[in-house]
Amino acid sequence: MKKIFLLLFYIYLPLISAQTKEDCLMCHDDPDFKGKVGTKTVSLYVNGKTFSSSVHGTLNCIACHTNIDAENIPHREEYTKVDCGKCHDDIQKLYVECLHGKAHAKGDPLAPNCQDCHGNHDILPVKDHNSAVAPMKIPFLCGRCHREGTPVQLQRHIPEDRILENYTESIHGEALLLKGLVVAPTCISCHSAHRILPHTDPRSTISRNNIAATCTQCHAEIETVHRKIIRGELWEKQSHVLPACVDCHQPHEIRKVYYDYGMADRDCLSCHDNPNIKSSVDGRSLFVNYSELKSSRHENIACSQCHSEVNVSKHRPCETILHKVDCTSCHAEIGVQYAKSTHGTLHANNDINAPTCEECHGTHGILGKLNPQSKTFATNIPSLCAKCHREGEKAAVRYNGPEKDIIKHYTESIHGKGLIKSGLTVTATCTDCHTAHMELPHDNPESSINPNNIAETCGKCHHGIEEQFVKSIHSPLISKTDKELPGCADCHSAHTIKRTDAEGFKLSIMDQCGRCHRKIAETYFDTYHGKVSQLGYTKTAKCYDCHGAHDILPPTDPNSRLSRQNVVNTCKTCHPSANKQFAGYLTHATHHDPVKYPILFWVFWGMTGLLIGTFFIAGMHTLLWLPRSLQWRKKLKELNNEEEDSGNESEGKTE
Amino acid sequence: MSLKQRYVLRFTRLNRILHILMIISFITLSLTGMTLKFSYTVWARFLSRLFGGFESAGYLHRFAATVMIIVFITHLVDLFRVKKKEFGSWLKMLSGKNSMLFNKKDWNDFKGSLKWFIGKGTRPEYGRWTYWEKFDYFAVFWGMFVIGSTGMTLWFPEFFTNFIPGWMINVATIIHSDEALLATGFIFTIHFFNTHLRPEKFPMDIVIFSGRVQLDEFRLDRPDEYNEMIGKGELEKNIVEQYPPIVLRGMKIFGWTALTIGFSIVIWIIYAMIFAYR
Numbered sequence: 004m005k006k007i008f009l010l011l012f013y014i015y016l017p018l019i020s021a022q023t024k025e026d027c028l029m030c031h032d033d034p035d036f037k038g039k040v041g042t043k044t045v046s047l048y049v050n051g052k053t054f055s056s057s058v059h060g061t062l063n064c065i066a067c068h069t070n071i072d073a074e075n076i077p078h079r080e081e082y083t084k085v086d087c088g089k090c091h092d093d094i095q096k097l098y099v100e101c102l103h104g105k106a107h108a109k110g111d112p113l114a115p116n117c118q119d120c121h122g123n124h125d126i127l128p129v130k131d132h133n134s135a136v137a138p139m140k141i142p143f144l145c146g147r148c149h150r151e152g153t154p155v156q157l158q159r160h161i162p163e164d165r166i167l168e169n170y171t172e173s174i175h176g177e178a179l180l181l182k183g184l185v186v187a188p189t190c191i192s193c194h195s196a197h198r199i200l201p202h203t204d205p206r207s208t209i210s211r212n213n214i215a216a217t218c219t220q221c222h223a224e225i226e227t228v229h230r231k232i233i234r235g236e237l238w239e240k241q242s243h244v245l246p247a248c249v250d251c252h253q254p255h256e257i258r259k260v261y262y263d264y265g266m267a268d269r270d271c272l273s274c275h276d277n278p279n280i281k282s283s284v285d286g287r288s289l290f291v292n293y294s295e296l297k298s299s300r301h302e303n304i305a306c307s308q309c310h311s312e313v314n315v316s317k318h319r320p321c322e323t324i325l326h327k328v329d330c331t332s333c334h335a336e337i338g339v340q341y342a343k344s345t346h347g348t349l350h351a352n353n354d355i356n357a358p359t360c361e362e363c364h365g366t367h368g369i370l371g372k373l374n375p376q377s378k379t380f381a382t383n384i385p386s387l388c389a390k391c392h393r394e395g396e397k398a399a400v401r402y403n404g405p406e407k408d409i410i411k412h413y414t415e416s417i418h419g420k421g422l423i424k425s426g427l428t429v430t431a432t433c434t435d436c437h438t439a440h441m442e443l444p445h446d447n448p449e450s451s452i453n454p455n456n457i458a459e460t461c462g463k464c465h466h467g468i469e470e471q472f473v474k475s476i477h478s479p480l481i482s483k484t485d486k487e488l489p490g491c492a493d494c495h496s497a498h499t500i501k502r503t504d505a506e507g508f509k510l511s512i513m514d515q516c517g518r519c520h521r522k523i524a525e526t527y528f529d530t531y532h533g534k535v536s537q538l539g540y541t542k543t544a545k546c547y548d549c550h551g552a553h554d555i556l557p558p559t560d561p562n563s564r565l566s567r568q569n570v571v572n573t574c575k576t577c578h579p580s581a582n583k584q585f586a587g588y589l590t591h592a593t594h595h596d597p598v599k600y601p602i603l604f605w606v607f608w609g610m611t612g613l614l615i616g617t618f619f620i621a622g623m624h625t626l627l628w629l630p631r632s633l634q635w636r637k638k639l640k641e642l643n644n645e646e647e648d649s650g651n652e653s654e655g656k657t658e
Numbered sequence: 659m660s661l662k663q664r665y666v667l668r669f670t671r672l673n674r675i676l677h678i679l680m681i682i683s684f685i686t687l688s689l690t691g692m693t694l695k696f697s698y699t700v701w702a703r704f705l706s707r708l709f710g711g712f713e714s715a716g717y718l719h720r721f722a723a724t725v726m727i728i729v730f731i732t733h734l735v736d737l738f739r740v741k742k743k744e745f746g747s748w749l750k751m752l753s754g755k756n757s758m759l760f761n762k763k764d765w766n767d768f769k770g771s772l773k774w775f776i777g778k779g780t781r782p783e784y785g786r787w788t789y790w791e792k793f794d795y796f797a798v799f800w801g802m803f804v805i806g807s808t809g810m811t812l813w814f815p816e817f818f819t820n821f822i823p824g825w826m827i828n829v830a831t832i833i834h835s836d837e838a839l840l841a842t843g844f845i846f847t848i849h850f851f852n853t854h855l856r857p858e859k860f861p862m863d864i865v866i867f868s869g870r871v872q873l874d875e876f877r878l879d880r881p882d883e884y885n886e887m888i889g890k891g892e893l894e895k896n897i898v899e900q901y902p903p904i905v906l907r908g909m910k911i912f913g914w915t916a917l918t919i920g921f922s923i924v925i926w927i928i929y930a931m932i933f934a935y936r
Contacts, residue, residue, distance in 0.1 A: 531812075531831065534697035538706045542713065580816040587824025588815070594832055606829050610836035617840060621848040624790070627775035628856070635781065636858040639878060 022073045024051075027064040040082050054124040087117045097198035100206075106159075113148065113155050120144055136196070138179060141189035142170055149190075162202075169255035186221075193217055193254075209254070211312070214247045247311070268293075270320060271306040296367040308333075330360045340441035343449065356397045363387060379439070382422055384432040385413060392433075404444070412498040429464070436460055436497075452497070455479050457490040471553040489519065503552075509541040516546045526593040549573055549590065665870035666887075667898045672736055674869050679729045681916050686722035688842040688923055690715040695835050696930040723809055730802050755886065756786045758796075763882075764789035785882035790852050801841045808834035843927065846920035854917070862917070867909035868901055 030036060031049040038047040054060055065071050067085045071078040088095030098104040098117075106114035120136060127134040135144060146167035148155035155161065163169075170176040170190070178187035193209055200207035208217045219225055274280055275291040282289055296302070307313045309328045313320040331338025341347040341360070349357035363379060370377035378387055389410040391398035399409070406412075413419045413433070421430035434442075436452060443450035451460045458478070462469025473480055477489050494515045495501075501508040513536060517524030527533040527546070535543040549565060556563035564573045574581035592600055594607035669677075693706040693715055709715035737751075745751035752759050768789050770782030787795075808830040811818045815827050854863050865871050877884045887893040900906070 528698070530828070531694070534694045535712050537697040538693060538703055538712055540706075540712045578816055582816065582819055584822070584824050585816055585819035587819070589825050589828045592825070592828045600828075602825065603828055603832060606832050607836065610833060610840075614836060614840040614843070617844060618848075621793075621844065624771075625848055625851050627772070628852075631775055631781070632857045636856075636860070639858050639875070642874065642878065 022063065022065050022071070024054075024063045026073065028054075031064075038077070049124050056127075057124060058126050058128050059124075085118075085123070091117075094197050097195075100200070101198045102201060103199060113159065115148065132185075136191075138185040138187070138189050139183070141191055142167060142176065142179070145190040146170075163255060166255050173255060188221060192220070209249070211247050214249055218248045268306050271310075274319075291367055299367060300369045300371050301367075337440045340438070343443070344438075344441045345443055356391070356401070358391065379434075381428040381430070381432050382426065384434055385410060385419065385422070388433040406497055409498050416496075416498055416500040417502050418500055431464060435463065452492065454488065454490040454493075457492055461491045468553050475551075475553060475555045476557055477555060486519075489515075493518075506539075506541055509545060510536060510539065513546055523591050526591040526596075529593045529595075530590055532590065544577060544590070548576070663900075664873040665898050665900050666873055666876045666893075666896050667869055668865055668871045668876075669869040671869065672732075674867060676729050676733055676736075677866050678912070679725060683722040683725040683729065684841075684845065685916060685919050685923075686718055687726065688838070689919070690719040690722070691835075691838055692842070692923060692926065695839070696926070696934075699926070699930045699934050701926050701929070720813060723806070723813075726802075727806065730798075758787060758792055760789065760792055764792060783881040783885075785880060785886070794849055794852070797841070797844065801837065804837045805834055805841065808837070839927070842923055846924045850917065850920060854913075862910060862913050864906065864909045864913055867913060868906065870898055870900055873897070 028049065028051040031047055032051040034046075034048045036046070036048050037044055039045070049064075059067070065073075067087075067089075069086075069089075070083050088098075099108070103115050107116055122135050125135075127137075129136055131137060132139065134140070147153070149161065150156065150167035151165055156164075156166075171180060175188045178184040179189060195208050198208075200210075202209040202211070202214075204210060205212060207213065272291065272293055275289055276293060278288075278290045280289045281287065291306075301309070307320075309330070309332075310321065310324060311329075311332070312324045312326065317323060329338075331341070342351065346358050350359060365378055370380075372379040372381075374380060375382070377383065390396065392402075393399060393410045394408050414423060418431045421427040422432060438451045441449070441451070443453075445452045445454070445457075447453060448455065450456065458469050458472050462472075472478055472491075476482055479488055482488055494512060495503075503509070513524060513527075524546075528537055532544040536545055551564050556566075558565040558570075560566060561568060563569065570586045571581055571583055574586050578585065589600065589603075592603055594600065594603040597604040689705060690709060693702040693709070693712070696702045697706075706712055706715055709718060741748060741751045745754065751757065753761075763785060767782045767784060770779055771789075773779035774781050811822075811827065811830040812834060819827065853859075853866070855861075871879075884893075887896060901909075
């Protein structure tokens with residue numbers, strides 16, 4: 004409003020003042036027109052034509068050149084510079100805060116003012132391609148000072164080098180200068196035109212916190228593109244740990260490709276390449292084996308991408324680092340999982356025992372999990388987890404659950420043998436069941452080993468089994484019950500998983516069924532099948548031989564192995580000539596249940612009665628006999644002795 | 659020759675051989691059978707391993723059963739032979755003095771025995787077969803019928819279920835098992851005591867193996883039979899030579915082995931019934 008008011012004022016000024024543009028140009032339009040400013044003789048020529056076609060062409064000279072005494076020559080006692088801020092006060096405000104403005108205020112002769120960039124009488128609209136500040140011209144305009152060899156670059160503290168050259172070669176420069184794409188960003192697109200601030204100033208458009216906003220002016224959808232590694236909102240929320248755009252896409256060198264070499268790596272290595280470098284705080288070595296880093300998974304990542312918060316303008320750029328490396332800036336999804344996990348929760352509570360990324364993955368030498376040298380390669384995982392979870396180690400000591408000797412048992416289990424003895428890298432390791440980053444106790448509903456999730460977890464490898472299981476009566480999808488349903492681990496155990504064709508497993512499985520089906524298991528052991536199993540033999544019908552293992556269905560289900568249609572065939576797997584009546588054998592019969600099995604009950608008690616009766620009568624008879632029998636023994640002995648005596652006598656006589 | 663050196667023949671050679679076969683098959687049957695019946699005990703597992711697993715234990719069980727059935731049939735055939743040769747008719751044989759059937763004398767002997775036990779009488783004059791021996795004898799018939807028939811059902815369940823419902827297999831199992839328990843229990847306690855371990859016979863009466871009994875012992879033990887023999891003048895006909903000591907020694911070793919196994923089984927059963935019953 005004010006601007007319009009002023010504009011009108013100056014337009015109508017000629018009506019109230021005698022001094023018009025034409026009046027001034029009468030003298031100043033002469034190319035040879037010179038005058039003295041102070042002691043210097045300077046040209047006072049103003050090209051009237053150029054001025055008239057300039058953006059200020061409708062204005063009178065005195066609109067800018069104030070304090071003029073038109074009647075006298077010289078027009079004024081003292082030379083006063085044109086103050087653009089009279090009209091452009093909003094821009095002037097920005098300029099005053101800006102690096103250029105501040106330097107100017109200090110009297111820095113290298114500091115640019117309005118005219119240095121915009122010109123004076125020949126100022127054209129910004130949109131005009133001939134304007135000094137037209138996009139095509141900006142790089143060179145700024146480059147007048149900001150290129151190698153200029154006094155500004157040499158004498159002033161400018162952290163970046165080869166700015167113009169790099170920009171020209173960058174994708175932005177290429178677009179602008181080679182392709183003539185005037186919407187391509189120029190210097191001012193990132194640095195702003197009038198409020199250029201160092202990146203250390205938090206208000207700066209290129210400060211760490213603002214750079215994303217600056218770049219997203221054009222790359223509006225870039226957060227969607229980067230969502231894979233950086234969830235959009237984190238850029239704003241966690242700008243202190245996330246790498247800024249420029250950490251990966253070096254300023255002025257922005258390329259279509261990700262940079263092979265972080266620009267700052269060399270700077271970091273100037274100190275950290277020294278094997279003796281130590282922390283002044285705790286004395287730990289700060290040596291970085293760069294060749295290790297270069298052969299690691301992060302070979303293409305610059306130091307500062309992980310060690311963010313560096314300030315390149317400092318002698319030690321790292322002195323501004325306040326936080327530890329946060330891997331989640333790139334590995335955001337994993338970070339979310341870790342935060343949920345027991346490890347992550349402990350870490351969040353500052354537990355000293357909590358493992359961090361580094362603990363398992365290492366630091367500069369991180370290798371991919373498919374690399375056999377990696378700490379997280381399948382065959383190395385058990386020993387990696389064992390560092391804490393072996394009996395007696397820090398995690399095992401805190402654990403109060405039912406699992407004991409986890410590492411030892413795992414090693415002896417079918418998975419452990421497959422992995423360690425057979426070297427089968429597809430075998431399940433710790434992380435296959437517990438997940439790598441979101442391991443949670445089994446009672447957590449989100450846990451991969453929660454009873455409701457375990458089938459899916461095992462099914463990652465044992466898919467065919469899972470397909471059967473989810474249709475069975477034991478699946479939580481089928482049986483909606485408050486009672487605890489058995490998951491894979493309830494029968495197969497967690498860490499002592501055996502081959503299912505091993506004797507030990509076959510026998511123990513009956514106990515597993517019996518944990519829930521106690522009555523029916525007990526009665527099973529009253530039958531021939533059960534008794535043979537109890538003796539320790541497996542070549543007899545066990546629970547799963549009749550009921551199935553993973554595909555158990557209630558006998559009322561027509562698809563059940565024990566349904567009316569299928570039961571005889573089930574018997575036939577062992578008893579080839581089984582018939583329908585044969586299938587009527589009571590496989591879970593007990594003679595202890597008079598209600599369910601009255602015939603068996605009474606037969607048993609009839610037989611027991613007979614047994615007790617017989618023993619009672621015969622036993623009484625024997626016991627009563629005993630004393631008489633003893634007497635009789637005496638009597639026989641006496642008789643024997645008499646006989647012997649008489650016998651001896653007669654023998655003596657014959658001799 | 660004194661009475662001590664004179665021996666009366668009590669059991670025929672065939673009967674003695676049958677009894678030995680009976681002992682072997684019976685002990686085999688009980689050992690192998692008990693492993694299943696008391697499968698929940700440690701000793702059953704051990705025994706089962708000893709027999710080479712439940713399957714070979716099963717083969718042994720059925721083999722021994724076959725032997726026992728053959729013994730039983732042989733005895734029946736022998737009865738026919740004896741009937742024909744010595745008696746001519748069943749009536750004569752079964753109503754004779756040495757019949758295995760219970761008769762009035764057995765009833766009187768039983769009553770007399772009870773009186774004697776409680777000190778109200780003298781020892782009855784037992785004849786050739788006492789009432790408890792006859793009871794043992796018919797127990798075998800009963801056992802052969804009950805255990806044998808149920809055993810066959812369990813041996814061929816697929817065949818038998820063509821005629822009987824499946825649950826009858828369960829019934830057969832109970833009967834077979836409990837009757838077997840009765841048989842083993844009875845043989846290894848009552849029978850052992852009555853015929854081998856009575857104080858006057860202690861520690862072992864090997865008459866069932868040798869078939870020979872000392873004449874003076876015979877005279878006191880079976881006065882009725884002795885008197886009968888004297889009366890008929892048949893004593894001398896039944897006097898036989900004793901076996902040489904080496905043979906007697908072998909019989910004693912066999913007897914002791916059988917006794918030891920029998921008592922072990924009894925102890926195992928008692929242990930299972932009292933300490934591990936389920």
